[in-house]
Amino acid sequence: MKPFVPRLMSLAVASALALASISIAHAAPGSTAKAARAENAFLSQADAAARAARVSNVDYKLDFTLTGKETFSGTTTLAFDLKDTASPLTVDLDKATITSLTVNGKTVTPQYNGWFITLAAKDLAKGRNTVVVAYERKHSTNGEGLHRMVDPVDGRVYTYSHFEPAAAHQMFPVFDQPDLKATYTVTTTAPADWTVVSTTRETRVDTVGDAKRWTFKQTKKLSPYNFSMHAGPYKIWEDNSGKYPMRLMARQSVAAQVKPEEWFRYTKAGLAFFDDYFGIPYQFEKYDQLLVPDFLYGAMENAGAITFAEGGFLFKADMTAEQRARLAGVIMHEMAHQWFGDLVTMQWWNGLWLNESFASFMGTLATAEATEFKDAWRAFYSQGKQAAYAQDQRVTTHPIEVPVPSTENAFDNIDAITYSKGASTLMQLRHLLGADVFRKGVHNYLVKYQYKNAKLDDFIGALGQAAGRDLSGWTKEWLYQAGVNTIAANFTCANGKVTSFSIEQTAPSKALPTLREQRVQIATFKLDGKEVKLDRTVPVIYKGGKTAVPALAGAACPDLVYPNYGDWGFVKVQLDGRSFDTARAHLAKVDDPLLRAMLWQALWDGVRDAKLPLNDFIATALNNAPQEKDYTLLGDITGKIDAAKRYLDNIDPNGAYTQAATRQLEDMAWTAMEANSADANFQRRWLSTYLSVASSRPALDRLAALLDGKQKVQGLTVDQDLRWAIINRLNRHDYPGAAALVAAEQARDKSDTGQAAALGATVVRPDPAVKAEWLGKIQDLQTKLQFSRVRTAMGNMYPAGQNALSEPTAQQRLDGLAAIDKAAGPVFMRAYGASMIPVGCTPASVKRLQAAADSMKDLTAGTRRNLLDTLQEDQRCVAIRQAMTAK
Numbered sequence: 001m002k003p004f005v006p007r008l009m010s011l012a013v014a015s016a017l018a019l020a021s022i023s024i025a026h027a028a029p030g031s032t033a034k035a036a037r038a039e040n041a042f043l044s045q046a047d048a049a050a051r052a053a054r055v056s057n058v059d060y061k062l063d064f065t066l067t068g069k070e071t072f073s074g075t076t077t078l079a080f081d082l083k084d085t086a087s088p089l090t091v092d093l094d095k096a097t098i099t100s101l102t103v104n105g106k107t108v109t110p111q112y113n114g115w116f117i118t119l120a121a122k123d124l125a126k127g128r129n130t131v132v133v134a135y136e137r138k139h140s141t142n143g144e145g146l147h148r149m150v151d152p153v154d155g156r157v158y159t160y161s162h163f164e165p166a167a168a169h170q171m172f173p174v175f176d177q178p179d180l181k182a183t184y185t186v187t188t189t190a191p192a193d194w195t196v197v198s199t200t201r202e203t204r205v206d207t208v209g210d211a212k213r214w215t216f217k218q219t220k221k222l223s224p225y226n227f228s229m230h231a232g233p234y235k236i237w238e239d240n241s242g243k244y245p246m247r248l249m250a251r252q253s254v255a256a257q258v259k260p261e262e263w264f265r266y267t268k269a270g271l272a273f274f275d276d277y278f279g280i281p282y283q284f285e286k287y288d289q290l291l292v293p294d295f296l297y298g299a300m301e302n303a304g305a306i307t308f309a310e311g312g313f314l315f316k317a318d319m320t321a322e323q324r325a326r327l328a329g330v331i332m333h334e335m336a337h338q339w340f341g342d343l344v345t346m347q348w349w350n351g352l353w354l355n356e357s358f359a360s361f362m363g364t365l366a367t368a369e370a371t372e373f374k375d376a377w378r379a380f381y382s383q384g385k386q387a388a389y390a391q392d393q394r395v396t397t398h399p400i401e402v403p404v405p406s407t408e409n410a411f412d413n414i415d416a417i418t419y420s421k422g423a424s425t426l427m428q429l430r431h432l433l434g435a436d437v438f439r440k441g442v443h444n445y446l447v448k449y450q451y452k453n454a455k456l457d458d459f460i461g462a463l464g465q466a467a468g469r470d471l472s473g474w475t476k477e478w479l480y481q482a483g484v485n486t487i488a489a490n491f492t493c494a495n496g497k498v499t500s501f502s503i504e505q506t507a508p509s510k511a512l513p514t515l516r517e518q519r520v521q522i523a524t525f526k527l528d529g530k531e532v533k534l535d536r537t538v539p540v541i542y543k544g545g546k547t548a549v550p551a552l553a554g555a556a557c558p559d560l561v562y563p564n565y566g567d568w569g570f571v572k573v574q575l576d577g578r579s580f581d582t583a584r585a586h587l588a589k590v591d592d593p594l595l596r597a598m599l600w601q602a603l604w605d606g607v608r609d610a611k612l613p614l615n616d617f618i619a620t621a622l623n624n625a626p627q628e629k630d631y632t633l634l635g636d637i638t639g640k641i642d643a644a645k646r647y648l649d650n651i652d653p654n655g656a657y658t659q660a661a662t663r664q665l666e667d668m669a670w671t672a673m674e675a676n677s678a679d680a681n682f683q684r685r686w687l688s689t690y691l692s693v694a695s696s697r698p699a700l701d702r703l704a705a706l707l708d709g710k711q712k713v714q715g716l717t718v719d720q721d722l723r724w725a726i727i728n729r730l731n732r733h734d735y736p737g738a739a740a741l742v743a744a745e746q747a748r749d750k751s752d753t754g755q756a757a758a759l760g761a762t763v764v765r766p767d768p769a770v771k772a773e774w775l776g777k778i779q780d781l782q783t784k785l786q787f788s789r790v791r792t793a794m795g796n797m798y799p800a801g802q803n804a805l806s807e808p809t810a811q812q813r814l815d816g817l818a819a820i821d822k823a824a825g826p827v828f829m830r831a832y833g834a835s836m837i838p839v840g841c842t843p844a845s846v847k848r849l850q851a852a853a854d855s856m857k858d859l860t861a862g863t864r865r866n867l868l869d870t871l872q873e874d875q876r877c878v879a880i881r882q883a884m885t886a887k
Contacts, residue, residue, distance in 0.1 A: 003516075004694060019440045022122075024072040024234045032236060034642055036087065036088040036089065036090045036118050037090055037116075037396060039113055039115075039421075040115065040405045041094070041115045041404060041408075041825075042166075042407045042408040042477055043092065043166065043176065043177060043407045044405060044406040044407075044422065045348055045349075045350075045403075045404060045405060045406060047090075048177040048179070048348065049348075051089070051090070051175060051177070051180070051284075052177065052179050052180055053083070054082055054083045054084060054089070054839060055080050055081070055082060055083075055089070055175060055180060056080065056081045056083075057494075058078070058079070058080045058175060058180055058181070058182035059078075059080070059083040059183045059184075059185070059218075059816045060076060060077070060078055060079075060172075060174070060182055060183070060184045060185065061076070061077035061079075061185045061187075062074065062075075062076055062077075062172055062174075062184060062185070062187070062229075062498050063076075063077075063186075063187045063188075064186070064187075064188045064190075064229065065186070065189045065191070066159065066188065066189065066190040066191070066194070066231055067191070068157040068191055068194075068800065070138055070139060070148065071136055071137065071138050071139065072135045072136070072137060072139060072146060072159075072203050073134075073135065073137075074134075074135060074137075074171075074172055074441065074615055075097075075132065075133070075134045075135075076128065076131075076133045076135075076172045076173045077131075077132050078091065078130070078131045078133070078173060078174075078175075078234065079128065079129065079130045079131075080128075080129055080175075081123055081127060081129070082126060082127055082128075082129050084124070084126060084129065084369040084611060084746055085121045085122075085125065085126055086121065087121055088118050088120055088124075089118075089119045089121075089124060090114060090116040090117065090118050090119070091117045091119065091131065091133070091173045091174070091175065091732075092115070092116045092168075092169035092174055092175065092176040093112070093115075093116060093117055093133070093135065093169050093172070093174075093351065094114070094115060094145070094167075094169045094170045094174065095114055095137065095138070095170070095171040095618060096135040096136065096137040096282060096556075097135060097136045097137070098112055098117070098133060098134070098135045098718045099134045099135060100132075100133075100134040100363075101117070101132070101133055101134075102129075102130075102131070102132040102133075103119055103123040103124065103129070103614050104123065104124070104125055104129055104130055104132075105130070106123060106133075107793065108123055112726065116169070117133065119131065119169050121656050125538075130722050131173075133173045135621055135632070137170075137171075139159065139523070140170055141187075141294075141786050141787060142296075142787040142827050142828075143162055143294055143295060143296035143787060143788070143827065144162055144163075144167040144170055144296070145161065145162070145163075145167050145168075145171045146159055146160075146161050146170070146171040146229075146327065147159060147160055147162060147292075147294060147745075148162070149293045149294050149752075151252075151253050151293075151752060152750060152751070152752055152755055153249055153253040153750055153751055153752070154232050154252065154253055156232070156251070156253070156659050157232060157233075158226075158232035158233070158234070158251055158293065159230065159231050159306055160230040160231075160232075160290065160291070160292040161228045161229050161230060161302075162226045162228075162295070162296065162300055162307065163176075163224060163225040163226075163227070163228070163302075164258075164300060165225065165349055165352065165407060165410035165411055165509055166224075166225065166349075166407040166410060167225075168224040168225060168227065171229075171665070172225050173437045175602065175823075176224050176225075177223075177224070177348070177406075178223040178224070178225060178345050178346055178348065178349070178453060179223070179345075179347045179348065179453040180223075180224070180346065181221040181222055181223050181345065181452070181453065182221060182222065182224070182226050182590075183218050183219050183220065183221055183222075184198075184199065184218070184219045184222065185216065185217070185218045185219075186198050186214075186215075186229060186784055187213060187214065187215050187216070188213070188214045188216075188229065188231060189208060189211050189212070189213045189214075190211060190212060190231050190249070191210075191211055191212075191233075192207070192210060192211055192212050192216065192755070193233045194212070194231050194232055194233050195232070195233070195234050195236060195249070196214040196228045196230070196231040197228075197229070197231070197234075197288055197290065198216050198227075198228065198230075198305060199216075199219045199222065199226075199227055199228060199302070199303050199304045200216050200217045200218070200220075200284075200285065200448065201216070201217070201285070201286050202215060202216050203215050203216065203217050204213050205230045206789065207879050209703075217328065218732070219303070220284070221402055221451045222303055222342065222345075223342075223345045223453075226301070226302060226303045226341070227267050227302070227303065227340045228300075228302035228305050228307070230249075230290055230292070230305065230307070231249075232286075232291065233248040233252060233444075234251065234252075235249065235250050235251070235252050235255040235258075236248070236249050237258070237260040237263075237264075239260070239267075239268070241264075241268065241393075242267075242268040242271060242284055243271060243272070243275070243282075243702060244271055244285065244286060244287050245285075245286045245287070246264055246267055246268065246286075246287045246288075246289075247286070247287075247288045247289070248264065248288075248289050248290075248291075249277065249288065249289070249290040250290070250310070250314075250682075251291070251310075253751060254291070254310065254314055254750075254751070254753075257314045257316055258585045259319065262319070262324060262327065263289060263327070263331070266328040266331045266371060267287060267325065267331055267335070268291065268334070269370040269371060270274075270331055270332050270335045270366055270370060271287065271335065271526065272370070273332075273366045273369065274335060274336065274338075274339065274362075274366065275845070277362075277366075277439065277444045278339050278442065278443060279447075279448055280339065280343075280446055280447065280450070282338060282339075283338070283339075283342075283343055283450075284303050284304035284342070284401075286304055287304065287306075287785070287837070288304060288305045288306070289305075289306045289307075289331075290305065290306070290307050290308065291307075291308050291310050291313060291314065292307050292308070292309070292310065293308050293310050293752055293788070293805075294310070294365060294786060294787070295307065295308070295309035295310065296309075296362065296787040296827065298312055298330055298334070299307065299312075299330050299334050300334070301334045301337030301338065301341055301342060301359070303338065303342040304338075306660070307333045308330065310753075311753070311884070312326070312330070313327055314753070315440060315719045315721060316719045316720040317719040317721060317722070318680070319485050320590060320634075320680070320681050320684050321631060322631070322635055322681070322683070323371040323696070324365070324373075325371075325376070325379060328367050328371045328373055329363055329364065329367045329373075329376065329379075330363070332363035332364075332366040332367050332370075332371075333359045333360060333362075333363030334359070334363075335363075335366070336358065336359040336362035336363050337355065338360045338629070340355060340358045340359060340362070340442075340446070341355040341358075343446060343450050343451065344445065344446055344449040344450055344451075344452065344453075344454055345452075345453050345454070346449065346453065346455070347453040347454065347455050348452070349404040349407065349409075349410040350401065350402060350403055350404040351416075351454075351455060351744065352404075352410065352414065352418070353400055353402075353413075353414075353418040353422050354402065354415070354422065354456060354459060354604070355403075356418050356419050356422065357400070357418065357419060357420075357421075357422025357423045357425070357426055358422075358423075358426060360380075360384065360419045360420060360422070360423035361422075361423040361426040361427060362669055364376050364377060364423070364861065370390050375593075375632050377567070378410070378593065378594050378597060378632050378633070379632050379635075380423070381567050381594065381597060381598070382597055382632065382633070382635065382636035382639075383417060383636075384416065384420035385420050385421075385570070386601060386636075386755060387416035387420055387422055388416040388417055388419070388420035388421035388424065388570075389484055389572060390416070390608075391415050391416040391421070392416075392417055392421060392482070392483060392484040393415050393483075393484060393508065393572075394868075394869050394872055395709040395868050395869070395871075395872050396865045396869055396872075397417065397482045397483055397512075398413050398417065398482050398869050399479065399480050399481055399482045400417060400418070400421060400422050400425065400478070400479045400480075401410045401456060401479045401480055407835060408826060408860070409861055411826060411830070411862070412861040412865065414561030417801055421484075425478045425479065425570060427568075428478075428518060428519070428568065428569060428570060429463065429471075429474070431519050431568050432474070432519055433463065433466075433469075433817045434467075435812060436468075437463075437466050437467045438463065440466040441462045441463035441464075441465065441466035441467065442462070444462045444465070444466060445458065445459055445462035445463075448462065456475075456479070459716025460470070460472075461477050473517075474517070475822045477514060477517065478516065481512070481514040481516075481802065482492075482512055483507065483508040483509070483512035483514065484508060484509065484570065484571065484572050485505050485506065485507060485514075485515065485516055485571050485572065485573050486505070486506050486571065486572040486573070486574050487503050487504065487505050487506075487520075487521065487542065487563050487564065487569075487572075487573060487574070488503075488504050488506075488563070488573070488574040488575075489501070489502075489503060489504075489561040489576055489579070490502050490503075490504050490546075490576070490718065491552070491558075491561065491576075493557035493858070494599055496552060496556065496557050497554055497555065497556065497557075498552050498553055498556070498557055499553065500548075500553065500556045501548070501549045501550075501552040501553065501711075501838070502546050502547060502548045502549060502557075503520075503522070503540060503542045503546070503547045503549060503563055504545065504546050505542060505543075505544065505545055505547070505571075506545070507548070510750075512873065515543065515544055515545060516543070516820060517542070517543035518541070518542060518568075518569045518571060519540070519568060519569070520540055520542065520563060520564045520565075520568050520569040520571070521537050521538065521540070521554065521564070521565040521566045522536075522537065522538045522549060522561065522563045522565065522728045523535075523536070523537045523538075523561070523562050523563075523566075523595070524542055524552065524555060524556070524558035524560070524561050524563075525558055525559060525560040525561070525562075525582075525590075526559055527559040527560070527582060527586060527589075528555060530589055531589055531591060532559070532560060532582065532586055532590045532591070533591075534591075534592070535555065535556055535558060536552075536555060537565055537566075538551045538552055548720060551601060557578075557580045558578075559578065560578075560579045560582040560583065561575075561576060561579050562579070562598060562599070564577075564598070565595065566594070567594060567598065572605065573584065573598070573602055574602075575599075575602050575854075576631060579703065580602070582661045583599040583602060583603065583656045584603065584616075584620055587599060587600065587620065587624045588623075588624050588627045590771045593630040593632070594631045596628075596630070596633055597633050597636050597853070600636065600637055600640065600746070601636075603617055603620060604617065604640050604643075604649075607644070607647075607880060608876060608880070609878055610876075610879035610882065610883040611883070612883075613884050613886075614644060614647055614648070614651075614880050614883070614884050615657065615661065615884055617640075618641075618644055618665070618709040620642070620667075621637065621641050621644070622665070622668055624637075625637050625641065625668065626668060626671070626672050626675075628792045631681055631682065634685055635683070636647075637711050637720075638685060638686070638688070638689040639663060641689060641692075641693070642689065642692045642693070645662070645665060645693045645800075646690065646800040647800075647841075647877060648662065648881055649695075649800035649801035649842075650659060650800045650801070650803060650839070650841040650877055651841055651877065651880070651881045651884070652881075653695075653800075653801040655802075657884075659696065662693060662695050662696055663696055663698075663699075665689075665693040666690065666694055666695075666696060666699040669687075669689040669693060670686075670690055670699075670702070672686040672689075673690055673713065674684035674713060674714070676715075677713070677714040677715035677716070679773075680715060681711075683716060687716065687722075690727055691703070691726070694729055695733055695765075695801070696811075698765070700729070700733055700735045701731060703726045703730060703735075704726075704735060706718055706726060707723060707726045707727070707730075714762070717878040720749055720754075723745060723749075724745065724749070724754070724757035724758075724761070725740060727741050727745055727757070727761050728757065728760055728761045728764055728796075729763055731761045731765045732764045732765070732766070732799060732801075732802075734765065734766050734767075737764070738761075739765065741761075742758050742761045742762055743758075745757075745758065746758040755789075756788070756792050759789060759792050759793060759796075760792050760793075760795070760796040761796075763792075763793045763796040763797055764796040764797075764799060766802055766806035768805060768808070769806065770804055771798075771809070772809075773839065774793050774797060774815075775797070775809055776791055776833070777790070777793065778793055778794055778797070778836070779816070779820065781820070781823055781824055781828070787827070787828070790828075794832060794834075794835035794836060795831075795835055795838065796830050797811065798835075798838070803839070803840050803841065803845075806838050806839075806840070807838075807840065810838035810840070810845070810848065811838075811848065813836055813837070813838055814837070814838065814848065814849075814852045817837065817856065817859070817863070817867070818856055818858070818859060820832065821833075821859050821860055821863045826862060829860065829862055829863050829866075830862060832863075833862065833863045833865075833866030833867070834866055837849075837866060837867055837870045839870060839873065839877070840874065840876060841877035841878060841881060842878065843878060845874055846871065846874050846875050846878055849867070849870060849871040849874055850871060852867060852869055852871075853867055
């Protein structure tokens with residue numbers, strides 16, 4: 001392989017020269033106009049604010065011509081009011097070829113640098129302006145702009161748009177910032193067998209030669225990232241049984257995997273719930289949902305035309321209860337955005353967290369209250385909230401509200417803090433204010449700012465006004481300060497009674513000293529034979545370092561105290577010694593499944609903090625997990641078992657303890673799977689656990705026997721998804737004949753998901769030649785591979801237990817990180833930084849990462865963050881290793 005760093009540097013230089021030549025080629029002859037803004041691909045907040053101060057009343061007429069080929073063309077007619085003509089004005093447009101530009105009826109030579117068009121002040125008018133841009137552009141293949149995908153099964157071509165955070169200009173000329181809301185009137189010419197979908201429904205479809213021309217009515221005012229247009233030969237299901245017409249769409253080749261009745265049931269329930277909760281009817285008239293390929297995220301809230309990632313919602317077997325719950329939750333999340341995000345929109349990208357936090361909060365509330373998944377808040381605790389706790393304890397933690405200097409930084413801090421800590425603070429605020437007051441404040445906010453943009457202070461102000469209290473102190477503590485606090489119960493007993501009781505709160509570090517005010521419930525329990533019985537609960541508002549709880553004086557001396565009972569607060573709980581011992585010994589005797597989940601989490605926190613040896617946690621799991629009868633909680637527990645196995649594999653995959661513990665975990669999972677043959681949900685959950693821990697030769701033999709039909713399990717159907725999961729596991733551990741299984745299965749399953757699964761099973765093999773080949777492909781920024789395939793390769797390159805295969809290129813990957821960070825874009829680096837920075841769970845690998853962190857101070861914010869997070873996790877792994885060996 002050619003040297004990595006020089007190759008990337010040459011690519012970066014070549015790209016810069018190419019963009020420079022575009023700028024020169026399209027600049028007006030003799031032009032000496034000062035640049036209207038920084039000459040790069042991103043829009044700064046300052047430049048956006050300056051443009052918004054001059055521009056208003058924006059309307060777009062968008063005319064697209066789609067052929068299904070690699071390029072498309074369009075003509076944008078952009079009309080707007082301009083406050084002054086004192087300086088040039090820019091219009092965002094990415095990597096297009098401009099064929100004509102007209103400004104206020106005058107044809108002008110484009111001054112265009114590949115990122116934005118600069119309109120000369122002399123060509124503009126004070127008042128109303130009209131700009132017409134005709135252009136051509138390649139379709140995107142990385143999930144942004146107007147993405148194009150060719151279905152490998154039948155050759156059909158599908159397109160869809162994705163614009164968040166600021167990618168509308170990858171499809172058409174636009175003021176690509178959220179506070180320049182506009183109307184959009186669309187006409188699209190497309191192949192005759194295609195359907196075109198946009199924010200509004202079409203008003204007419206005309207035949208034009210071999211194509212059809214779709215005309216849509218004008219939209220209501222939207223931010224550019226909330227507008228969308230999708231086109232292709234989609235399969236369409238319709239349901240008009242509710243208040244609003246609903247459609248669901250997917251590729252023809254995957255249509256058999258779609259369960260439209262499930263989608264429509266949750267969608268109709270959600271629309272009714274939100275209409276009632278917000279007190280404002282749904283504003284976008286129809287509700288389309290599209291399953292689309294190669295999608296970067298889970299889903300996107302385009303107004304009236306929501307897109308969903310196929311990979312998260314298409315299954316070749318009946319959905320499990322967990323999969324249905326996730327479907328309902330994501331539908332509700334995106335639906336909440338139709339009000340909070342689309343109807344009322346943030347002014348700039350620093351407000352993106354509030355959009356996502358509110359949708360996470362409301363999506364969970366709607367799932368719990370409008371669907372059969374009444375335990376949605378418990379699932380939120382186990383999944384989203386725990387991810388937020390983990391994120392908030394990293395060295396790269398950040399406040400919920402953070403500055404966003406430019407669009408390059410819009411997604412730098414979009415993480416579990418953004419989604420789940422934010423949602424948790426809103427839940428906490430709801431507890432403080434009361435549910436009815438909170439709802440009133442939300443309604444008033446939506447009414448006041450509908451079709452407008454708003455800031456955090458506007459939202460908090462509406463809630464504070466509804467509550468009749470000043471929330472500025474709460475806002476400062478919770479939204480502008482980073483870190484998660486820890487609380488612990490401190491109590492003394494005499495003669496079997498509590499003599500004193502207090503809550504002690506600590507800050508995470510001197511660098512994050514904030515102590516917060518919060519309302520929680522304290523619960524005390526007594527161990528009574530076969531049960532851990534609740535004795536009493538006491539609501540408490542604590543603040544500062546110590547808060548006395550006199551209400552518990554005289555209570556029975558507890559065997560277990562949990563100071564955040566019911567999960568009201570966002571806070572880490574440190575169990576006192578007595579409670580910790582009770583939790584470890586008697587987990588299965590705790591009747592309340594939420595409390596059991598929280599006690600499991602307290603034990604897992606002990607592992608991650610290197611206070612509880614990993615082998616002690618595994619012993620607790622082996623004794624208690626098979627007894628778990630709550631489906632949601634079992635998913636939480638098995639997730640921790642999976643994580644424990646990953647730590648074992650990274651610490652010492654071939655060690656005597658790892659091999660012994662692995663066999664115990666394998667036997668537990670297989671036995672539990674067989675024992676749950678009458679319940680498909682439990683059986684598949686245990687099977688998933690077996691797949692994640694199977695490493696020994698007997699366990700892999702079982703998987704191979706399941707695959708070829710020699711091993712049968714009552715109640716279990718080996719579907720296509722399961723076949724690929726088994727093949728991936730067999731290849732990961734170099735099972736004899738595993739490589740041949742990939743080719744055979746790929747011939748059997750020619751779908752897009754089959755191709756991706758075959759790629760993953762190939763790359764995951766512990767073969768140095770395979771690793772070298774795919775590392776070269778991943779690092780080749782000029783590859784013709786779809787980005788979705790590159791992401792799949794990244795995710796399978798160096799799984800836990802393959803550190804020895806990672807080591808030969810570890811230093812080279814670190815040495816080349818800065819160059820690839822400079823040459824690649826944010827979308828690529830979010831995946832690369834999360835997967836390709838080398839770990840080893842050894843002091844030497846920690847030292848190597850520390851040296852990189854010390855020297856690489858000029859990385860982009862997102863990549864720098866990934867490097868620091870990887871370093872901290874490697875340090876954590878080493879500490880967990882030491883805690884095991886010190887026992």
